[in-house]
Amino acid sequence: MKDIIIIGSGIVGSSIARELSRYSVSVTVLEKGNDVSVGTTKANSGIVHGGFDAKSGSNKAKFNIAGNAMFDKLSEELQFPFIRNGSLVLCFDENQAEALESLYEKGIGNGVEGLEIISGEKVRELEPNISEKVHSALFAKTGGIVSPYEMNIAYAENAYNNGVEFQFLKEVIEIEKNEEIFSVKCSDGSVLQSKIVINCAGVFSDEINNLVCEEKLHIIPRKGDYILLDKVHGDLCTHTLFQLPTKMGKGVLVTPTTHGNILLGPTAVDVDSKISLSTKRNELDSIYESAQNTVPSISKRMIITAFSGIRAHSIGDDFVVGESKVKAFYNLAGIESPGLTSAPALAVHIANEISTKYELNKNEKFVATREAIPHFAVMDNAKRLECIAKNPLYGNIVCRCEMITEGEIVDSIKRPLGAKDLDGIKRRTRAGMGRCQAGFCTSRVMEILSRELEISMLEVTKSGVNSEMLLGRTK
Amino acid sequence: MEFKNLVIIGGGPAGLAAAKSAYDSGERDILILERESELGGILNQCIHNGFGLHTFKEELTGPEYAQRYIDEINDRKIEYKLNTTVIDVSRDKIVTYVSSNDGLVEINAKAIIFACGCRERPRGAINIAGMRGAGVYSAGTAQKLVNIDGYMPGKEVVILGSGDIGLIMARRMTFEGAKVKAVIELMPFSAGLNRNIVQCLNDFDIPLHFSHTIVEVVGKDRVESVLVAKVDEKLNPIMETAFSIPCDTILLSVGLLPENELAKNASVELSNITGGAIVDDSMMTNVDGVFQCGNVLHVHDLVDFVSAESEVAGQCAVNYINGKARSAEKIEILTTNGVRYCVPEIILKDNEFKPLALKVRVANVFKKVKLQVLLDDNILISKNRAVVAPGEMENIALTSEQVQKLKTANKIEIKLVSEVL
Ligand SMILES: Cc1cc2nc3c(=O)[nH]c(=O)nc-3n(C[C@H](O)[C@H](O)[C@H](O)COP(=O)(O)OP(=O)(O)OC[C@H]3O[C@@H](n4cnc5c(N)ncnc54)[C@H](O)[C@@H]3O)c2cc1C
Numbered sequence: 001m002k003d004i005i006i007i008g009s010g011i012v013g014s015s016i017a018r019e020l021s022r023y024s025v026s027v028t029v030l031e032k033g034n035d036v037s038v039g040t041t042k043a044n045s046g047i048v049h050g051g052f053d054a055k056s057g058s059n060k061a062k063f064n065i066a067g068n069a070m071f072d073k074l075s076e077e078l079q080f081p082f083i084r085n086g087s088l089v090l091c092f093d094e095n096q097a098e099a100l101e102s103l104y105e106k107g108i109g110n111g112v113e114g115l116e117i118i119s120g121e122k123v124r125e126l127e128p129n130i131s132e133k134v135h136s137a138l139f140a141k142t143g144g145i146v147s148p149y150e151m152n153i154a155y156a157e158n159a160y161n162n163g164v165e166f167q168f169l170k171e172v173i174e175i176e177k178n179e180e181i182f183s184v185k186c187s188d189g190s191v192l193q194s195k196i197v198i199n200c201a202g203v204f205s206d207e208i209n210n211l212v213c214e215e216k217l218h219i220i221p222r223k224g225d226y227i228l229l230d231k232v233h234g235d236l237c238t239h240t241l242f243q244l245p246t247k248m249g250k251g252v253l254v255t256p257t258t259h260g261n262i263l264l265g266p267t268a269v270d271v272d273s274k275i276s277l278s279t280k281r282n283e284l285d286s287i288y289e290s291a292q293n294t295v296p297s298i299s300k301r302m303i304i305t306a307f308s309g310i311r312a313h314s315i316g317d318d319f320v321v322g323e324s325k326v327k328a329f330y331n332l333a334g335i336e337s338p339g340l341t342s343a344p345a346l347a348v349h350i351a352n353e354i355s356t357k358y359e360l361n362k363n364e365k366f367v368a369t370r371e372a373i374p375h376f377a378v379m380d381n382a383k384r385l386e387c388i389a390k391n392p393l394y395g396n397i398v399c400r401c402e403m404i405t406e407g408e409i410v411d412s413i414k415r416p417l418g419a420k421d422l423d424g425i426k427r428r429t430r431a432g433m434g435r436c437q438a439g440f441c442t443s444r445v446m447e448i449l450s451r452e453l454e455i456s457m458l459e460v461t462k463s464g465v466n467s468e469m470l471l472g473r474t475k
Numbered sequence: 476m477e478f479k480n481l482v483i484i485g486g487g488p489a490g491l492a493a494a495k496s497a498y499d500s501g502e503r504d505i506l507i508l509e510r511e512s513e514l515g516g517i518l519n520q521c522i523h524n525g526f527g528l529h530t531f532k533e534e535l536t537g538p539e540y541a542q543r544y545i546d547e548i549n550d551r552k553i554e555y556k557l558n559t560t561v562i563d564v565s566r567d568k569i570v571t572y573v574s575s576n577d578g579l580v581e582i583n584a585k586a587i588i589f590a591c592g593c594r595e596r597p598r599g600a601i602n603i604a605g606m607r608g609a610g611v612y613s614a615g616t617a618q619k620l621v622n623i624d625g626y627m628p629g630k631e632v633v634i635l636g637s638g639d640i641g642l643i644m645a646r647r648m649t650f651e652g653a654k655v656k657a658v659i660e661l662m663p664f665s666a667g668l669n670r671n672i673v674q675c676l677n678d679f680d681i682p683l684h685f686s687h688t689i690v691e692v693v694g695k696d697r698v699e700s701v702l703v704a705k706v707d708e709k710l711n712p713i714m715e716t717a718f719s720i721p722c723d724t725i726l727l728s729v730g731l732l733p734e735n736e737l738a739k740n741a742s743v744e745l746s747n748i749t750g751g752a753i754v755d756d757s758m759m760t761n762v763d764g765v766f767q768c769g770n771v772l773h774v775h776d777l778v779d780f781v782s783a784e785s786e787v788a789g790q791c792a793v794n795y796i797n798g799k800a801r802s803a804e805k806i807e808i809l810t811t812n813g814v815r816y817c818v819p820e821i822i823l824k825d826n827e828f829k830p831l832a833l834k835v836r837v838a839n840v841f842k843k844v845k846l847q848v849l850l851d852d853n854i855l856i857s858k859n860r861a862v863v864a865p866g867e868m869e870n871i872a873l874t875s876e877q878v879q880k881l882k883t884a885n886k887i888e889i890k891l892v893s894e895v896l
Pocket residue numbers: 007008009010011012013030031032033036037038039040041042043044045046047048049170171172173200201202203204205208223224225266309310311312335336337338339340341342
C-alpha cells in the first residue's frame with residue numbers, strides 16, 4: 001500500500017509529486033496516458049501570468065501571484081526554459097482607457113508588482129512591429145513565458161529521481177473508501193491502495209471527484225486553437241501582447257515562445273468532447289485576423305503548424321483546491337488558466353497542508369535540482385566539440401530545422417521517465433518541431449526509437465496506443 | 476581552422492556534377508560534405524525509371540543515375556565526407572560542419588557551392604485544420620519508408636497535392652497493395668509532370684480532383700478520414716461541397732522549398748519566387764565566391780537539367796578560384812506576360828564562354844502560345860508550345876552564338892505570346 005496516490009501527471013500532478021518528494025512518504029502517480037504532459041499542459045499559451053487579470057480574492061489570484069514569483073529559482077533548479085519577457089495589454093481605443101485603468105487597479109489590488117500604464121508611443125518603442133492603432137497599454141514587467149511541457153517533464157523527472165513512482169496507461173475508473181483506505185481501480189483491472197488520494201486529472205477532475213464525493217463538480221471543456229509561426233519571424237515581438245477585451249470579444253494574444261517562435265491564439269469555444277483536439281478552419285482564420293490587429297505584418301505564409309488545447313472550466317469559475325468533504329481526498333479541479341503559473345504555488349500549498357496534517361518527516365535524500373538534456377543547438381562551438389568528443393552521437397544531426405542530434409534523442413529515451421514515442425521525443429528535444437514539422441526526421445527518429453527501445457519499427461507510435469506509424473511491410 | 480579551395484555542400488546530383496566539372500576544369504582541392512550515409516541525394520529513394528533521358532539518352536532509375544556520377548567522383552578520387560552536416564556558413568566563407576568522426580570543424584574556403592537540395596512543404600504551411608493523429612506523412616518520407624526501409628505507412632491513402640513525388644507514390648503504394656483513394660489538388664492544374672499523371676494515376680484509375688482541398692483531418696490516434704471540399708476562384712473552400720473520404724493515411728505533396736537557411740546566414744540574397752539564390756550566368760550569388768545549383772537554387776523536375784546546371788557552377792567556381800576577372804557589368808533578365816521566373820536572373824556582360832540554358836517556369840496553364848526570348852525587343856528565340864504548365868520547367872539551351880548575342884544586349888526579356896495574335 002502507498003501513502004499517497006496522485007491521479008494525473010500534468011503540471012499539477014507532477015509538481016505536487018515533486019513537492020511531496022521532499023518528505024518521506026511513498027507516492028505513486030497514476031496516469032492514463034503513456035507519458036507525462038499529455039493533457040492540457042502540452043497545449044496552452046505558456047504564459048507565466050502577471051496576475052492582474054484574476055478576480056480579486058480568488059484562488060486564481062492568490063496562487064497566480066505566489067506561483068509567478070517562484071519561476072526564476074525553479075527554472076534554474078529544474079532547468080526548464082523560462083523567460084521573464086514582460087506582458088503588455090494593448091488598448092486600441094481612447095474610450096477604452098478607463099477599462100485599462102481598472103485592470104491596472106485590479107492588478108495593484110491583487111498585489112502585482114511593477115505594473116505601469118504606458119503610452120502608444122512607448123509601446124511602439126518597445127515593440128516596433130505593433131499596430132499604429134495602439135493607444136496605450138498596461139505593462140506588466142513580471143509577466144513571463146515558459147515551455148509548459150518541458151516544465152512538466154522537469155518536475156516529473158525530479159519527482160521520480162526523488163523516489164516518486166509513476167505508472168502509465170493507468171486510467172482510474174473507480175475509487176472506493178473503506179476504513180481510511182482508498183482502493184483505486186484502473187481500467188486494466190489493477191487496484192492500488194493508499195491513505196490519501198489527490199485528484200489532478202485536469203479536464204477529467206470532475207469525473208474523478210464524482211467517483212468519491214457527494215458534492216458533485218462539473219467541468220466544461222473549452223477548446224482553444226493556436227497557430228505557430230516559423231522562427232525566422234521570431235523577431236515580430238519580444239513581449240507577450242494581449243488585447244484589452246472589448247464588446248467585440250477577448251482577442252487573441254501574440255507572444256514569443258521560449259524557443260523563439262511566435263504563438264497566436266487561443267480561441268475559446270465550449271465543446272462536447274474532452275479529448276477531441278481538433279482545430280477548426282474558421283477558428284484558425286479568426287485567430288489570424290485578430291492577431292493582425294496587434295501585429296499587422298503577420299501573414300499566413302509564416303505559419304508552420306496549428307494545434308489546440310482544452311481548458312478545464314469549472315462552473316464556479318475558480319480553482320477547487322484542497323481536501324474535500326471526504327477525508328484525505330484532495331481536489332485540484334477546474335485548474336484552467338492561470339493554472340500553469342499557479343502550479344508551483346499550488347504544489348507547495350498542498351504538500352505543506354499534507355505534511356503538517358500527517359506530520360511527515362523530511363526526505364533527507366531530496367535533491368532539488370534536475371539536469372536537462374544538453375541542447376546542441378544552443379551551445380557555442382567549443383562546447384559542441386567537447387560534447388561530441390564525449391558522445392559521438394552528438395555529431396549526428398537528425399532534425400535539421402532545430403539542429404537536434406542523435407545524442408539528444410537517445411538521451412531523451414534513456415533518461416528517467418524517458419520518451420516512448422515520437423511526440424515524447426518531440427516534447428523533450430524539439431526534434432520535429434521546426435519548420436518542416438518532422439517531414440525529414442520522422443523516419444530517422446523512428447529508427448532510433450526502435451533501436452533504443454528494442455521494439456520493431458511496426459510498434460513505433462506517434463503518441464502511444466493506437467497511433468502506430470506504420471501499418472505493415474511492403475510486398 | 477582548415478583551408479580548402481572548393482567546398483561543396485551536398486552530395487546529391489547537383490553536388491556530384493559540380494565536383495566532377497570542377498575537377499575537369501583543373502581543380503584538385505575539392506571537398507564534398509554530405510549529411511546522409513551515402514552520396515546520391517534524393518535520387519537514392521527514387522527507384523522508378525525516368526532519369527537520364529537527356530544526359531545519357533537512356534532511361535535509368537534514380538540510384539542508377541546517381542551511381543554514374545558517384546563512379547565519376549571515385550575515378551577522380553575527389554574527397555567527400557558522409558554523415559557530415561554543415562551547420563553554418565559565414566559571409567567570409569567559413570564553413571562549419573559536424574560529424575561523429577571529426578567532431579566540429581571549421582574550413583576556410585575560397586569558393587563554396589551550395590548544392591543542398593530542397594525540402595517538402597509541411598502540413599502547417601498549408602493550414603489544414605483537424606486532429607493530429609498518426610498517418611500524415613510528407614510524400615518524400617513515405618517514399619523513403621517504402622522504397623528504402625520496406626514499410627507501408629498506410630493502406631488506404633489520400634494524397635494532397637499533385638506534385639511529382641505524390642504522383643509517383645500513388646503508383647508505388649498501389650503496386651504495394653494499398654488503395655489510393657484520391658489525389659486532391661488545390662489548383663485547377665497539376666504541379667507535376669503530365670507524364671506522371673498519365674503513368675501514375677490514369678493507368679490505375681486513381682481519381683484526381685482539381686480545385687479541391689482537404690479542409691479537415693479526422694482521427695484522434697490515427698487518421699480515419701478526411702473532409703474534402705471544392706474551392707472557389709480565390710482558393711477558399713466552399714464548405715457546402717464538402718464530402719468525406721475514409722482513409723488511414725494522408726500523403727502531402729504540396730510543393731518543395733529550397734533549403735536555404737544556411738545561405739541566408741551567409742547573407743546570400745534569395746528570390747521570393749524561387750526560394751533559391753539570385754544568381755548570374757556563372758551560378759554565382761551576390762556573395763563573391765558563393766555559388767548555387769540544383770534544387771537549392773530552384774526546384775527542378777528533371778535531374779538531367781540539375782546536372783547540366785551544376786557543371787556550369789563547378790567550372791565557374793574554378794574560374795573564380797583561379798582569379799579570372801569578371802565583368803562588373805550585368806543585365807537583369809525581365810520575365811513578363813505569364814512567365815514566372817528565369818534562372819539565372821542575371822547575365823554578366825563578360826566574354827568568358829560557358830554553356831548557358833535559361834530555365835523558365837510559367838505562372839499558369841496556357842494553351843497555344845509562343846515562348847519568346849527578346850533581345851532589345853527583337854526576337855532571339857521563339858518556341859511554339861501547344862501547352863505550357865507550371866509543373867513543367869522549360870529549358871531553353873542557347874548556342875554559343877546566341878550566348879554572345881545575349882551578352883551584348885541592353886535588354887533581355889522572356890515572355891509568352893498568344894499564337895492567335
Ligand atoms: C487554451 C489554453 C490556454 C492556457 N494558457 C495558459 C497560460 O498561458 N498560462 C497559464 O498559467 N495557464 C494556462 N492555461 C492553463 C493550464 O494549461 C492548465 O491550468 C494546466 O495545464 C492544467 O494542468 P493539469 O495538470 O491540471 O491538467 P492536465 O495537464 O490536463 O493533466 C491531467 C492529467 O490527468 C490525466 N488523467 C485524466 N483522467 C485520468 C484518469 N481517469 N486516470 C488517470 N489519469 C487521468 C490526463 O491524461 C492528464 O495527463 C491554459 C489552458 C488552455 C486550455
